[in-house]
Amino acid sequence: MGQPFEPPTGDGIESVELKSALEERYLAYALSTIMHRALPDARDGLKPVHRRILYGMRLLRLDPNTAHKKCAKIVGDVMGDFHPHGDQAIYDALVRLSQDFAQRYPLVDGQGNFGNIDGDGPAAYRYTEARLTEVARLLLDGIDEDTVDFRPSYNGEKEEPSVLPAAFPNLLANGSQGIAVGMATSIPPHNAAELCDAALYLISHPEATSAQLNTFVQGPDFPTGGILIDAAESIREAYRTGRGAFRVRARWAKEDLGRGTWNIVVTEIPYGIPKARLIEKLAELLQERKLPLLADVRDESAEDVRVVLEPRSRSVDPVILMESLFRLTELEARIPLNMNVLVGGLVPRVIGLAEALREWLDHRRVVLQRRSRHRLGQIERRLEILGGLLIVYLDLDEVIRIIREEDEPKQALMTRFVLTEIQANAILDTRLRSLRKLEEMELKRELDTLTKEKEGIEALLGSEKEQWKSITQQIRAVKKAYGPETAIGRRRTSLENPPDTAGIDFTAALVEREPITVIVSNKGWIRALKGHVADLSGVAFKGDDTLKIAFPSETTAKILVLASNGKVFTLDASKLPGGRGFGDPIRLMVDLDDGTEIVAALPYQPEGKLLIAGSDGRGFLAPADALVANTRKGKGILGLDGDATAALLVPAPEGDHVAVCSADKLLLVFPLAELPELARGKGVRLQRCRQSTLVDACVFNLAEGLPWRDGSGQSRLANAQILEKWMGHRAEAGTLMTRSFPKFERFGR
Structure with missing residues (x-):
């Protein structure tokens, strides 16, 4: 037999109180969930997974005018470089960004089966392809111009943006849903043109309240349309506090079949309700004889929604029939509003409409300032080079002599013409063919242009009024691209008062x-x-x-x-x-x-x-x-x-x-x-x-x-x-x- 086993002496073992250890670890988990998973940033309206997908697609050069690429490639790159979680989680987020019935303004242009309004799932990512949309391009616009901070990726090999420049009011335009630890968020989609109008009013009236902005933002605008039936007072209160709910009903019309017979045709269903589940519930209630006014339900949908409801008899009142269906089925849905977001990317807080738009506008101003400073630095570096080149053009023969005869031509050029090292390097890198007279005129013209641009940028950075004027022009351009006269910008959800049903049993x-x-x-x-x-x-x-x-x-x-x-x-x-x-x-x-x-x-x-x-x-x-x-x-x-x-x-x-x-x-x-x-x-x-x-x-x-x-x-x-x-x-x-x-x-x- 060998030597008896000696128990450990206790060296290197640290005693930790269970209560404090659990508190510390659970707090770390909760903070991670809140900050890096569930809550969107108030500035760009994105959660980290969505931001990483869009940035990863940009690195793959999947711009709106380029060819689509396999989603498997996108998911793999995003997972390998930025998002160390399951591939299915990334693909699910990517799919949702492309669904025009889930996103009011899709950020991904998908090719292939990306699911449908019935609730069917998408094809596997090896079969589907994707690229960015124009809205996503606006969110990423200027990201290479030092407009936002970058942080190391999870493995430290690459850098990812902590927020996107966001030239589009994405937080409210596309909304967001998420469940964190001890808090949740639920923001319905809105109309981008209305948000732009409200933002423009907020620029000219910085003290404007959410109630005043409701003149422009009347209520949510769902991608699936529908009818909003809440009172104006309750909508205003919801936007003021950032908490509330909206009641949305299906859009329906009575279709006359002749000889006194008719059907009801539902053309729009409430947001977030799978059509197949809705019809299944209707059929179930019919079977249980809980809908005595309804004889049959048929789904005749193709590209558009078309659900046909057949009444029990021609004497049935269509309003009473629909009101009874609204009470029992998901033809009427309650969409919650809980604008719980990361303010400044750090603090989770429930904010109202005015503060949400203010967060976006303030971010746009920071982006403008950083972009302008970045451009100013580029201009100054170029002006420095141009200044050196123009000095050289005054005595080209001397420059050529120095380059041919001196052992250290760079140092000799810097001493002879009083140049900086950058200027000397630029001269030494200049091709002989660029020494034409015509080239000198081009350099002078470029110098004048850049000098003027520099003066303009300095004036912009020195004036808050000019900065807001520039932001106003940018927002107006977005509004023009997504205005009510465009197919994507037209309001889909209408606001109506429900019929008076007080006397109906x-x-x-x-x-x-x-x-x-x-x-x-x-x-x-x-x-x-x-x-x-x-x-x-x-x-x-x-x-x-x-x-x-x-x-x-x-x-x-x-x-x-x-x-x-x-x-x-x-x-x-x-x-x-x-x-x-x-x-x-x-x-x-x-x-x-x-x-x-x-x-x-x-x-x-x-x-x-x-x-x-x-x-x-x-x-x-x-x-x-x-x-x-x-x-x-x-x-x-x-x-x-x-x-x-x-x-x-x-x-x-x-x-x-x-x-x-x-x-x-x-x-x-x-x-x-x-x-x-x-x-x-x-x-x-x-x-x-x-x-x-x-x-x-x-x-x-x-x-x-x-x-x-x-x-x-x-x-x-x-x-x-x-x-x-x-x-x-x-x-x-x-x-x-x-x-x-x-x-x-x-x-x-």
């Missing part, structure tokens, strides 16, 4: 209208049987549960449910469980307090009236509309004292009298006019119930008689002559039911 439009019978058990379980079922003797219940309430209704109806604590809840009949099982507890559908029970249920009748009362005999007439609750919490309608509970909720049709009955069979009939109409409250006393409780009530026409049922379920009618004995006024105790009401069970038919 969309429940009926969104649900297929079918007859049902609603059944509520004593233990509070509810279900809906198909059709109007008269004989309920065969209906089964769970355990020892029994039937409590049953009534006919329709799938489009709302069901009002009264709980024993005086709250009224609203259920959609279309969402009730079917009649095959035992149904579901109402408690699962509404927020029912502990210890409360379901007392009554009935279908909601718009503009109708209901009589609501408690076990203590107090109640009132209530408009049905006031009882409808839009949330699970319901509405507290009936106020109760002490141990009293809600006892009944019955319809109050066009009657003139009320009949009330207590548990000890005391009946009272009084005029309906004695009851007040309230939206909520304790109400007034209907019947004096000292030793008993109120159990039933009915609103009826005295001339037609009081309907009631006996214990065997037989329907009976008590006419005015019979009821004379029980006629009285509200709040009386009533009179005992005698042989006139044998085996009385309840009021109603």
